[in-house]
Amino acid sequence: MKKGLKLITHKEFHEELLANKPGYKEAFLALEPHFKIIDALIRARNEKKITRKEYLRKMRVMDEAISEFKSLDSEQISDLSTIGKILKSLNLVFTVKPARG
Numbered sequence: 572m573k574k575g576l577k578l579i580t581h582k583e584f585h586e587e588l589l590a591n592k593p594g595y596k597e598a599f600l601a602l603e604p605h606f607k608i609i610d611a612l613i614r615a616r617n618e619k620k621i622t623r624k625e626y627l628r629k630m631r632v633m634d635e636a637i638s639e640f641k642s643l644d645s646e647q648i649s650d651l652s653t654i655g656k657i658l659k660s661l662n663l664v665f666t667v668k669p670a671r672g
Contacts (some may be wrong), residue, residue: 608654615661629660 579587588595616626658665 611655612661615663619661621661626660 589599592609616623621629654665
C-alpha cells in the first residue's frame with residue numbers, strides 16, 4: 572500500500588461523499604426509488620432461495636449471457652419490461668402504496 576493511503580469501507584466512503592461532495596446527496600436521494608426496488612427484488616430472490624443462475628433462466632436469459640449478466644444497473648432497472656420479467660421470475664406482484672408521513 573502506498574504511504575499515506577488509508578483503506579476505508581464502502582459505507583465510510585459513501586458517508587464522506589454525502590458530507591463533502593457537492594451535489595452527491597441530491598443525486599443519491601434522487602435514485603432512492605431505484606435502490607428500494609433493487610433491494611426488494613434481491614431480498615425476495617434470497618427469501619425464495621433462488622440462485623442467480625435459476626433466476627436468470629426463469630427470465631429466459633440464454634446460458635451464454637448468464638456469465639456476462641453480473642448485476643442490474645440503473646438503466647436496466649428503469650426498463651419496465653425488465654422489472655416485469657424479474658417479478659414474473661420470482662412469482663411476485665408489484666404494489667404501489669402511499670409513503671408514510
